[in-house]
Amino acid sequence: MARGPLETCHSPSTPLFLSLSPGRDLSDGSQGENFLEPKENTNMYRTLAHGANQRSLRWGIVLSFAILLGGISYAVSSVQGPPLLRAGQHVMRRSHESGRWQRLHTPFSGVRQLVADMEDSSVIYAATDQGLYRSDDGGETWQRVPTGIRPEPETITAVAAVGDRLFIGTLEGLWLSRDGGRRWQRATNGLPERILPLVIQVAPSHPSTVYVGTERDGIFRSHDGGIHWQAGNRGLPHAVGAAPVTPVEHLLIDPTNENVVYVATEVNGLYKSTDGGEHWRPINHGLPGLFPYRTYHPLITIDPRSPQTLFAVLGYPVHSHKVENIVYRSTDGGGHWRAIHELSPNVRFTSLTIDPLNGTQLLIGYEGGVVTVSATSPPLPTRRSPRLNEMGTAADMDIGDIAVLQDGDGTLAHLFNLEGQTLDLVLSRGRYRGSVRRLIFDTNLGERLNLRRNDMVPVELPFAFPFFRESFTRINVGSNGNVTLGTLRDRIARPNMSVFASRPRIAVLWDDYDPPAAPEDGGVFVRVETNHVVITWNKVPETNQSDANTFQVVLFRNGTIRMSYLEVDNPTGGLIGVSPGGEDANAIVDVRFEEDAGRTFPGRPVAEFFDGQLDLETIGRRFYASHPDIYDFLVVWGGSAILNGTGFGFAFYRPIQNDARGIGLPVGSFGGSPRAFGSDGRLQGVLNMNSLRFYPSDPHQNVPGLGTNSTLDILGQEAGHRWLAFVEFRDGNRNSNELLGRDFAHWSFFFDSDASEMEGNDWRDNGDGSFTTIAATERYSALDQYVMGLRSAADVADFFFIRNPSRQQTCFDPAMEGRDCPPQLNVTTSGTRVDVSLDQIIQAEGPRVPPAGQAPTSFRQAFILVVPEGDERLMDDVEKLDRIRRAWEAFFHEATDGRGTIITRLTDGS
Numbered sequence: 001m002a003r004g005p006l007e008t009c010h011s012p013s014t015p016l017f018l019s020l021s022p023g024r025d026l027s028d029g030s031q032g033e034n035f036l037e038p039k040e041n042t043n044m045y046r047t048l049a050h051g052a053n054q055r056s057l058r059w060g061i062v063l064s065f066a067i068l069l070g071g072i073s074y075a076v077s078s079v080q081g082p083p084l085l086r087a088g089q090h091v092m093r094r095s096h097e098s099g100r101w102q103r104l105h106t107p108f109s110g111v112r113q114l115v116a117d118m119e120d121s122s123v124i125y126a127a128t129d130q131g132l133y134r135s136d137d138g139g140e141t142w143q144r145v146p147t148g149i150r151p152e153p154e155t156i157t158a159v160a161a162v163g164d165r166l167f168i169g170t171l172e173g174l175w176l177s178r179d180g181g182r183r184w185q186r187a188t189n190g191l192p193e194r195i196l197p198l199v200i201q202v203a204p205s206h207p208s209t210v211y212v213g214t215e216r217d218g219i220f221r222s223h224d225g226g227i228h229w230q231a232g233n234r235g236l237p238h239a240v241g242a243a244p245v246t247p248v249e250h251l252l253i254d255p256t257n258e259n260v261v262y263v264a265t266e267v268n269g270l271y272k273s274t275d276g277g278e279h280w281r282p283i284n285h286g287l288p289g290l291f292p293y294r295t296y297h298p299l300i301t302i303d304p305r306s307p308q309t310l311f312a313v314l315g316y317p318v319h320s321h322k323v324e325n326i327v328y329r330s331t332d333g334g335g336h337w338r339a340i341h342e343l344s345p346n347v348r349f350t351s352l353t354i355d356p357l358n359g360t361q362l363l364i365g366y367e368g369g370v371v372t373v374s375a376t377s378p379p380l381p382t383r384r385s386p387r388l389n390e391m392g393t394a395a396d397m398d399i400g401d402i403a404v405l406q407d408g409d410g411t412l413a414h415l416f417n418l419e420g421q422t423l424d425l426v427l428s429r430g431r432y433r434g435s436v437r438r439l440i441f442d443t444n445l446g447e448r449l450n451l452r453r454n455d456m457v458p459v460e461l462p463f464a465f466p467f468f469r470e471s472f473t474r475i476n477v478g479s480n481g482n483v484t485l486g487t488l489r490d491r492i493a494r495p496n497m498s499v500f501a502s503r504p505r506i507a508v509l510w511d512d513y514d515p516p517a518a519p520e521d522g523g524v525f526v527r528v529e530t531n532h533v534v535i536t537w538n539k540v541p542e543t544n545q546s547d548a549n550t551f552q553v554v555l556f557r558n559g560t561i562r563m564s565y566l567e568v569d570n571p572t573g574g575l576i577g578v579s580p581g582g583e584d585a586n587a588i589v590d591v592r593f594e595e596d597a598g599r600t601f602p603g604r605p606v607a608e609f610f611d612g613q614l615d616l617e618t619i620g621r622r623f624y625a626s627h628p629d630i631y632d633f634l635v636v637w638g639g640s641a642i643l644n645g646t647g648f649g650f651a652f653y654r655p656i657q658n659d660a661r662g663i664g665l666p667v668g669s670f671g672g673s674p675r676a677f678g679s680d681g682r683l684q685g686v687l688n689m690n691s692l693r694f695y696p697s698d699p700h701q702n703v704p705g706l707g708t709n710s711t712l713d714i715l716g717q718e719a720g721h722r723w724l725a726f727v728e729f730r731d732g733n734r735n736s737n738e739l740l741g742r743d744f745a746h747w748s749f750f751f752d753s754d755a756s757e758m759e760g761n762d763w764r765d766n767g768d769g770s771f772t773t774i775a776a777t778e779r780y781s782a783l784d785q786y787v788m789g790l791r792s793a794a795d796v797a798d799f800f801f802i803r804n805p806s807r808q809q810t811c812f813d814p815a816m817e818g819r820d821c822p823p824q825l826n827v828t829t830s831g832t833r834v835d836v837s838l839d840q841i842i843q844a845e846g847p848r849v850p851p852a853g854q855a856p857t858s859f860r861q862a863f864i865l866v867v868p869e870g871d872e873r874l875m876d877d878v879e880k881l882d883r884i885r886r887a888w889e890a891f892f893h894e895a896t897d898g899r900g901t902i903i904t905r906l907t908d909g910s
Helices: 054-068 497-502 616-624 711-720 782-788 838-845 874-895
Strands: 007-010 084-087 090-094 101-103 111-116 124-128 131-135 141-145 156-162 165-170 173-177 197-202 210-214 219-222 250-253 261-264 270-273 299-303 306-319 322-330 338-342 349-354 361-366 369-374 397-399 402-407 421-428 431-438 456-467 470-478 482-485 504-510 523-528 532-540 549-556 561-567 575-580 606-609 633-638 652-655 685-691 729-731 734-736 747-752 759-765 770-775 799-803 828-830 832-836 858-868 901-903
Touching: 084 101, 084 111, 084 349, 084 361, 084 369, 090 111, 111 156, 124 156, 124 165, 131 156, 165 197, 165 210, 173 197, 197 250, 210 250, 250 299, 261 299, 299 349, 306 349, 306 652, 338 369, 402 616, 402 874, 456 482, 456 523, 456 532, 497 504, 497 575, 497 606, 504 532, 504 549, 504 561, 616 633, 616 685, 616 858, 652 711, 685 711, 711 874, 729 838, 759 799, 782 838, 858 874, 874 901
Parallel strands: 156 197, 402 858, 633 685, 633 858, 747 759, 858 901
Antiparallel strands: 007 141, 084 090, 090 101, 111 124, 124 131, 131 141, 156 165, 165 173, 197 210, 210 219, 250 261, 261 270, 299 306, 306 322, 322 338, 349 361, 361 369, 397 402, 421 431, 421 561, 456 470, 470 482, 482 504, 504 575, 523 532, 532 549, 549 561, 575 606, 652 685, 729 734, 747 799, 759 770, 770 828, 799 832
16 A cells, blocks of 8 residues: 555554454454443443454455444454554553553554454544544554645544545545555535535445535535535434534445445434435433433444444433433334433444444443443333322422422432332342332331441351352341342441441341430331341431331341331331442442332342432422413422432433523424423523522522532522533534533633623633632623523623643543633743734634624513422521522622523412
């Protein structure tokens, strides 16, 4: 093969001999020292044999190359050595001995793709922010391939290689070389000027067919190896911003048919064409539907052994502070999808592939490593709807302008709901199957144990008790409603997820109890029989409480566990579950035992924590059963008795619908539409403000642990998420999200946001290349007000952010390089000031529609308080919440410079 002039750089790593695993795709999963564990089964899998005939080897090369060319980027697999991977923006390899991944030290950074030559899989190309690189020795050394495109080195956004024929995407368009990179020419025949390619794919079954996905111009196809191009966008959705068609970062071609193509869109899910891109249709049956805002483009891959089998990873933003990452599988070419794994939330996954060395598992890469999950796992169970009391109860009432909903059965909040019932866990092949039935309670309690607070005593068993895949003849009974197995004992008062997962444990109802404070006939009892043991916590109060809790566990010789709950007074804070030990908290499978009855759980820690998480849809339906549909937002609070009302995040905004354009959000309904919450159509979103117990009495006082945020600031941010902060801006020939920070839903730490409630900081330019933060979380800025529809474009001055700041920090996502940090005062950094105008945002997102003057400026909110039925703290909570409500109306008006109004009165709509 003819090669162009090279600049040789050495990468210090051991030699790596690369070839293709027969019949397998090149892949890009990545795994570092930090591990993110999936929340479903990841058992051991068989290893594929390395032998194959020549035909299957050629098949593997062609297919692997085709998949590699997608924006996902995949591993370069090895028969004799470990694979080479792209992990986020880095190159990593898997150790042949340990199977762990190590980051390679390369002469470049900002890796966008890592691909193998279609005709010679030992040749690897890297598309990077610092140019195009090639390795002929499996990553041991890298040579830069000069393109001659100015400025040099050029950012390479995509690459494909078929022998001497190379395609690259740059900020200056699509370029083609026919002599291995010696000479380059721009591809123009049928292409718009200065398109920005994001993915280039060559059809495995017909290498002269090439597809290109772009940032603003959709998809183009060439039938003649890149000489002539034709657009193919009919049926693809509109972009969120100003572009006429969705950006396309990930594109996949059926390995047996060059006319069958799959693409991932920015917020509309997956699309498929069966006629070479002439027409497209959505294939989202079983997927979440329209995204409320941009996250990462869905990841897709195909099973080379069965091209009708597809896998996808979607990061769906369920609310303003949680992106839910789910793995889906389709066995009919995208016609239907089923969820098979739940991954850790709020991780920006960058790659998906079938493991080239084990076709029964998936590699899912992210900036810090890889998650390995089974490709053959059964679908996740669909939870049954809980019992609903949507008509309310006599205890529901409006107290002033606070709507009070009382929960007596765990309908509105995740309260303990197994009183008067028995939970059976039946062991089979190391896994438990759960079922719930009417109460069975053994009244022969046995011997009372002498247990103090936070105490445990050993009990010897007359039989070997099977537990997951081990057996135990000794248990330890604890005062706090749990049992450990073996010799390990602990004295942890309240549930701790890490401790729960790390040791063999049965949590019957783990909470902080005080057995010595029980009445004379109360305490903790044990009765040992030849084929079972009965352990009972009888009339045991919580520490410093006057309640009484009676529950029991029976351990049978065959491994069955029977937990029974006669009377439980504590509605929140308890944990029920089983753990084999040896795991961390990320491995815990979160369940709802009553709803998941009949389910067989994975052989890992399984737990239900009654944390009081608020069920927003049920709360909404209950509220609208007695209130008119006149509210734009519901603001939901848990009473002080609620332990944690959100489940994830301190507080959040749940988007329901958006009708404004030009603000970085798609237009439409999300997550069930207003009707799922009981509204006939007016409701725009719901704020989950968590439990009142976290907030100080003075709403102007900062909330402990939340930096510069008062109660009103938190309300300001969550209410602001109706519109903010999601906008990109046009930076030269591409859109940039550098104004954005955490979850791409807040302003960047390095953005001069004028102390916006949506984070960022008020930065002072010191005039010497340094900058200092002087204020934070005080107002809605002029830019905020424009996006909210409260200020005209003419009234918004230019603003700036700091590029390449000297302050190096990591807060949540290492790839964000500190942009996702919360606001902080008196921070100084140096860097490059980049001024941005509102016109640049309009170029990227389009003008705001409706504009200021036509957009609404007054918004009605209903404050809802959810409490356990009969809660003695109700009136104290109502008084506290009413102070917040009244202060919030004044705060919003002032924070919008008098341009916006919040109305929180409960009225009859007349």
